[in-house]
Every structure is written in structure tokens, then in C-alpha cells.
Amino acid sequence: MNFPHIYYGGDYNPEQWGPETWEEDARLMQEAGVNLVSLGVFSWSKIEPEAGRYNFSWLDHVMDLLHKHGVSINLATPTASPPPWLVLSNPEILPVTIDGKKLWYGSRRHYCPHSPAFHERAKLLVTKLAEHVRGHPALTLWHVDNELACHISECFCDVSIGQFRAWLQQRYESLDKLNEAWGTNFWSQHYSQWEEVTAPLRTPASVNPSQHLDWLRFCSDSWVDVFTEQKKILKTITPDIPVTTNFMGFFKPLDYWTLAAQEDVVSNDSYPDPSDPDWMIYSGMMCDLVRSLRNGEPWLLMEQAPAQVNWRARNATKRPGIMRLGSYQALGRGGNGIMFFQWRASQSGSEKFHSAMLPHAGPASRTWREVKVLGTELGKLDALLSSRVRSEVGILFDWHNWWALEQSDKPSNELRLLPQLKALYAEFFRRNIPVDFIQAEADLSPYKLIVAPHLYLTSKAAGANIERYVAGGGTLFMTYFSGIVDRNDRVLLGGYPAAFRRTLGLWIEEFVVYMQSQSNTVITFDEQLYNCSQWSDIIHLEGAEALGHYQDDFFAGEPAVTRHQFGRGFSYYLGTELAPEGLSWLYDRICIDANVRPALSAPPRVEVTCRTDGAHTWLFALNHSDAHVNVRLPSQGVDLFSGASVNTLEMEPKGVAVIQLEGQV
Numbered sequence: 001m002n003f004p005h006i007y008y009g010g011d012y013n014p015e016q017w018g019p020e021t022w023e024e025d026a027r028l029m030q031e032a033g034v035n036l037v038s039l040g041v042f043s044w045s046k047i048e049p050e051a052g053r054y055n056f057s058w059l060d061h062v063m064d065l066l067h068k069h070g071v072s073i074n075l076a077t078p079t080a081s082p083p084p085w086l087v088l089s090n091p092e093i094l095p096v097t098i099d100g101k102k103l104w105y106g107s108r109r110h111y112c113p114h115s116p117a118f119h120e121r122a123k124l125l126v127t128k129l130a131e132h133v134r135g136h137p138a139l140t141l142w143h144v145d146n147e148l149a150c151h152i153s154e155c156f157c158d159v160s161i162g163q164f165r166a167w168l169q170q171r172y173e174s175l176d177k178l179n180e181a182w183g184t185n186f187w188s189q190h191y192s193q194w195e196e197v198t199a200p201l202r203t204p205a206s207v208n209p210s211q212h213l214d215w216l217r218f219c220s221d222s223w224v225d226v227f228t229e230q231k232k233i234l235k236t237i238t239p240d241i242p243v244t245t246n247f248m249g250f251f252k253p254l255d256y257w258t259l260a261a262q263e264d265v266v267s268n269d270s271y272p273d274p275s276d277p278d279w280m281i282y283s284g285m286m287c288d289l290v291r292s293l294r295n296g297e298p299w300l301l302m303e304q305a306p307a308q309v310n311w312r313a314r315n316a317t318k319r320p321g322i323m324r325l326g327s328y329q330a331l332g333r334g335g336n337g338i339m340f341f342q343w344r345a346s347q348s349g350s351e352k353f354h355s356a357m358l359p360h361a362g363p364a365s366r367t368w369r370e371v372k373v374l375g376t377e378l379g380k381l382d383a384l385l386s387s388r389v390r391s392e393v394g395i396l397f398d399w400h401n402w403w404a405l406e407q408s409d410k411p412s413n414e415l416r417l418l419p420q421l422k423a424l425y426a427e428f429f430r431r432n433i434p435v436d437f438i439q440a441e442a443d444l445s446p447y448k449l450i451v452a453p454h455l456y457l458t459s460k461a462a463g464a465n466i467e468r469y470v471a472g473g474g475t476l477f478m479t480y481f482s483g484i485v486d487r488n489d490r491v492l493l494g495g496y497p498a499a500f501r502r503t504l505g506l507w508i509e510e511f512v513v514y515m516q517s518q519s520n521t522v523i524t525f526d527e528q529l530y531n532c533s534q535w536s537d538i539i540h541l542e543g544a545e546a547l548g549h550y551q552d553d554f555f556a557g558e559p560a561v562t563r564h565q566f567g568r569g570f571s572y573y574l575g576t577e578l579a580p581e582g583l584s585w586l587y588d589r590i591c592i593d594a595n596v597r598p599a600l601s602a603p604p605r606v607e608v609t610c611r612t613d614g615a616h617t618w619l620f621a622l623n624h625s626d627a628h629v630n631v632r633l634p635s636q637g638v639d640l641f642s643g644a645s646v647n648t649l650e651m652e653p654k655g656v657a658v659i660q661l662e663g664q665v
Contacts, residue, residue: 003337007072009037010037010357011041012037014058029069032375036072036140039066041143042108044078073136073139073140076142077129077143077145082111084105087110090115090117092157092159095111109147110152114160114222130237139238142234142241142242143244145226160222163218182211183210213407217255242264244266245259245263246303249270266290268300269302272326274308284425287333291389292437299336299337307323321654321655328620334389338378343357343358345359358371383616384658388611390434392449393449393450395424395450397421397453398457401458412535431591433596444474449476449477449594452466452482458486470571476503476571483496484496495508496508505542505543512553520551521551522561528582530585532576547572559575572590599619600632617660628650628651630651631648631651632649633647633649
């Protein structure tokens with residue numbers, strides 16, 4: 001996607017207002033520096049009020065008006081909320097829960113992704129819409145549907161189960177291969193004809209985990225198909241207009257690696273909880289994931305809240321400066337557009353108390369003043385559009401592993417990937433060390449350090465890839481319960497972690513899971529003591545050295561943390577959950593081994609990120625603290641807000657600075 005400037009704007013829903021309000025909106029957008037809006041996301045019933053009768057006059061009026069005021073359009077295919085007439089004529093489009101209950105209209109996302117009737121009407125709508133707006137000078141981007149798989153990620157209707165069966169036939173080709181992959185000799189589950197195969201429905205005991213894993217894959221693929229079906233129509237009619245759909249960060253039901261590969265540009269919706277004092281860590285982690293999904297290409301922050309949302313039990317507002325910090329965090333981590341949900345606060349509906357760029361109070365509001373300041377500032381930053389974030393650390397992340405890890409019947413069914421991932425990521429965040437997310441079978445060579453959190457599900461190719469990486473001089477840090485099963489969730493035999501045993505120089509005899517009241521202590525080689533909990537691997541060394549041992553229990557004195565020289569590289573293994581202080585101690589050693597360091601030192605709670613185009617570096621400094629701080633720059637630079645030359649930043653609480661430096665930092 002070509003970014004002619006930093007995009008700035010939000011979701012615009014003119015169908016909720018009259019033409020007199022449209023005129024005011026266009027004028028205020030121009031005043032605020034808005035240059036892109038998402039249009040028509042939930043407008044199906046406005047565009048097609050009854051089957052086959054299309055009304056584009058209001059859309060023409062709005063698009064012409066916005067173009068006149070310098071606002072480009074990210075036009076949505078409004079399929080996320082089918083109109084009542086379609087449900088009444090084809091009730092079979094409604095999704096069905098695992099308990100056989102039909103979910104009705106009156107909300108949104110009330111369609112089964114496998115419904116032929118839905119696909120027929122959606123394709124007609126998308127075709128008519130694209131043909132009508134083709135060539136309009138304001139049309140800049142297509143926005144397919146909205147937050148795919150949100151609210152309803154799976155459907156258990158008969159059509160869906162039939163489609164699952166067809167998906168399996170294509171994947172496995174024969175029942176013999178399916179039976180082998182699913183281990184159906186367990187509990188007499190062997191299938192002798194395809195008609196016997198069904199979805200993982202309610203059962204008296206646990207469902208087959210391999211069957212359930214394939215079901216999750218099928219559901220994810222089905223939503224990708226919804227996107228690609230519409231994209232094909234749009235690219236046929238408007239081949240020069242890029243196509244996106246909005247992601248939701250670490251959203252479990254949908255494999256974003258697969259979907260991102262089909263997009264022209266990646267976009268994301270980000271709603272961290274501002275009541276969390278560490279909201280910026282999870283928000284930064286989402287930014288890094290979204291940037292990584294298309295190998296570092298620029299991306300769009302499609303939605304964020306200007307102040308507060310409406311869907312938590314208690315909805316904290318973003319206090320002064322927080323919205324600006326979150327916006328610049330996205331830019332500093334590779335974004336080329338900052339947008340919000342939504343432009344004007346709704347008067348009715350379930351989102352009427354969701355904040356907007358233009359609140360119910362109108363321009364006489366704190367939020368509006370902050371929106372205008374941000375728009376003015378972003379207009380000064382077009383020089384960084386061609387720059388990228390460069391990272392020396394890669395974190396392995398895979399949706400299939402996430403699905404498999406969190407299925408039932410594990411040694412600990414309370415082991416959840418995201419809290420563990422956030423704890424590991426936070427150590428890099430606090431050190432201001434940039435991170436990419438990457439798949440285990442991808443090229444690992446650009447990175448000095450690879451982190452593998454709970455890589456429970458793996459493959460021979462991934463094991464060989466990681467082994468080559470370490471042998472060639474890379475540094476690996478892997479955590480417990482990794483290398484346990486293959487891609488069909490079958491245990492890899494030969495001693496845990498079979499896929500990484502040589503690389504790590506150890507094998508694991510058994511897992512010891514702690515009850516909530518239990519813990520242990522790790523004694524390090526330099527006589528530090530750190531609490532550990534949740535889990536302990538019973539580790540036997542096969543070439544690795546112990547950096548720490550367990551102090552208590554029947555395995556007292558056995559290794560808890562290890563380091564192994566393998567070829568020209570090093571591998572670290574953590575067999576337990578260390579307290580934050582212990583994790584920080586371990587990271588100090590890993591980063592030294594990997595020769596990974598931040599671009600500059602900064603005070604606590606000052607986030608520093610860099611973008612570079614080779615000739616210049618743009619340094620972003622975000623002061624998340626409530627104190628005035630000074631940050632010394634690596635060289636003299638230019639403050640892009642003031643135009644002044646600076647060597648040291650004097651930052652106020654919640655302050656932001658964007659500095660242009662010569663060369664790479």
C-alpha cells in the first residue's frame with residue numbers, strides 16, 4: 001500500500017445522522033486534520049433496504065462531500081451485519097451454537113460463514129458496491145467486513161459440519177490417514193466411513209484433542225475464505241485499490257499469519273485497558289505482532305478509543321495524554337496511520353457511550369482538543385513514511401500452538417500462553433529492545449536472539465530450523481513444556497523435549513505441577529535466590545550447564561535453568577516459572593550472550609523505539625511516568641514538533657518526542 005502521508009481519522013457512520021450533520025462533520029474533520037475515514041461498515045440495510053433494490057444516493061453524497069474537504073475513504077463491505085430482510089427470507093444464515101441454539105439478529109455478526117445464502121447475497125452486494133464507486137477519487141482503501149470471527153467464531157449447523165467433513169477429506173485424502181492423525185484407536189473412535197466424522201460436539205467426556213485442533217483450523221480457514229471471496233471481487237473491479245480487514249491483536253480464533261498473507265496492508269483494532277498501569281506493555285506487544293504479520297511492512301491502527309469504551313464492567317477513561325501516548329506508540333512501532341472508533345459519538349444503540357473523536361459534548365471538550373492537537377502534529381511526520389523498525393530479537397508465536405496448548409487434559413490446565421508471553425515480552429519492553437514475532441519455520445537468521453515461549457506443538461521442520469539457527473551462531477531462549485507434540489497433537493517420543501533435545505543439551509524426565517499454595521526457590525550459580533511457581537521440569541543434563549537449581553522438594557538440587565553451547569551458538573532453557581526478579585536476572589545474561597542492547601539508556605517507564613530508512617533514524621520517546629525526566633540522545637537531532645536541534649530531551653509527564661537523527665542508531 002502506498003502511504004502518501006500519515007493517515008488520521010476514524011470510523012464514520014453518516015447513516016446514523018442527517019445531511020445537515022454531514023456538512024458539519026466534513027468541516028470539523030478538516031479542522032482536526034482528518035484525511036481518512038472508514039465508511040459504511042454497518043450500512044448493508046441502508047445500501048440494500050430490500051433484496052435487489054440498491055440505494056447509493058446517500059453514499060454518493062457523503063463520498064463527494066468528504067472528497068471536497070480533503071478526506072480519503074476506507075470503504076467497507078458492510079457484510080458484518082446482514083439486514084433483517086435477509087434473515088427472514090433465509091433464516092438458515094443464522095449461526096448455531098454447540099448446544100444447537102440459533103443466534104438471532106438484532107445485534108451484529110449474525111451469520112454462519114458457511115451459509116450459501118449469505119455468500120450469494122454478500123457477493124452480489126460487494127459486486128454492486130464496487131461497480132458503483134469504481135473510479136471515485138476519494139476511494140483509497142477497501143475494508144472487508146469487520147473484525148472477522150468476533151462474537152461468533154464457529155458455527156455448528158449441519159452445513160458447517162458438512163463443510164468440515166469436506167475440509168478434512170481435502171486435508172487427509174483418506175480415512176486411514178485421518179485415523180492415524182487423530183489417534184482414533186483411543187476410546188474406540190476409529191472411523192470407517194466419512195459420514196461418521198463430525199464436529200467436536202458435546203460429549204460425555206473430553207473430546208479428541210486432535211479432532212478439536214483440526215476443527216479450530218477449519219473455522220479459522222473458513223473466515224479467511226470469507227475475506228478472500230470478497231477480495232477477489234474487489235480486486236477484479238478495482239485492481240488498484242488495496243484491501244484490508246481489521247485485526248484484533250492477539251485474537252485466538254483466527255490465524256492472522258494466514259489472513260495477513262492475503263491482505264494488501266494489515267490493520268488492527270487496539271483497546272488496552274487504561275486502568276491497567278502497564279497497559280502500554282500489552283499495547284506495544286500488539287503493535288509488534290501486527291507489524292510482524294507482513295514482515296515489517298507499514299500498518300494501520302484502524303481503531304482505538306479516544307477516551308473510554310463501553311463494554312467492560314467498568315470503563316476507565318484515558319486521562320489527559322494517554323490517547324496521544326498510545327497513538328505515538330503505534331507510529332514508533334511501524335504504523336503509518338492512526339484512526340479511532342469512532343468519529344462522532346452515536347446517539348442510540350449499544351455503542352452510544354463508546355467515546356468518539358467528536359464526543360456528545362461536541363468541540364467544547366477535552367477529547368476534541370486532544371484530537372485536534374494530535375492531527376496537527378501528525379501532519380509534520382510524513383518524512384518517516386518509508387522507514388521501518390529493525391529488530392534483533394524474534395519471539396516465536398503460532399496460532400496452532402496456542403490452540404493446542406490450551407486444550408484440556410494437560411499437566412496444568414491453567415497454563416495460558418498470553419500471560420506467559422506478556423511476562424517474557426515485558427522484559428524486552430522495559431529494556432527498550434525491539435522485538436519481532438516470527439513463525440518457527442521462517443528464516444531466523446536476521447535475529448541475534450530467538451525466544452520460544454511454551455512451544456508445545458512443533459514440527460520436524462521447525463526443530464531442524466531452530467537447530468540450524470543455534471548451530472550457526474544464534475542464541476535461543478526456550479521455556480518449559482516445549483517440543484512435546486507434533487502438528488496433530490501426538491506426543492513426540494524419545495524423551496521430552498524430543499524436537500529440541502540436541503539443541504538444548506538436556507532431557508526431561510517428568511513434569512511437577514504446583515498447586516496454588518505451593519512454590520519453590522531457584523538458587524543461581526552466583527548465589528541469588530528467586531521464587532518459582534506453577535511448574536517444574538525434572539531436567540537431566542546432556543551437555544548443558546546448570547545456571548540455577550531447585551532448592552526444595554524431592555528434586556532439590558536438580559537443574560532449573562540451563563545454558564548449552566551448541567555449535568557456534570547458545571541455547572537457554574527455563575524449566576519453571578521464575579518470579580519477575582529472577583526473569584530479569586536471566587535476561588541480563590541472555591542479552592549479553594546474544595549481544596542485544598537498546599539504542600539508548602532511558603529512565604524507568606520511558607519507552608524508546610526507532611524507525612530507520614538507512615539514511616535517517618526517527619527516535620520516539622514516550623514518557624509513561626508521572627515525573628519530569630531527561631533523556632540524553634546518542635547524537636544531536638531535530639525535534640520534529642518544534643524544529644529545534646536537541647541533544648537532550650526534557651520530557652514532561654506523559655510527554656512525547658519524535659527526533660530525527662542522521663544515520664542508523
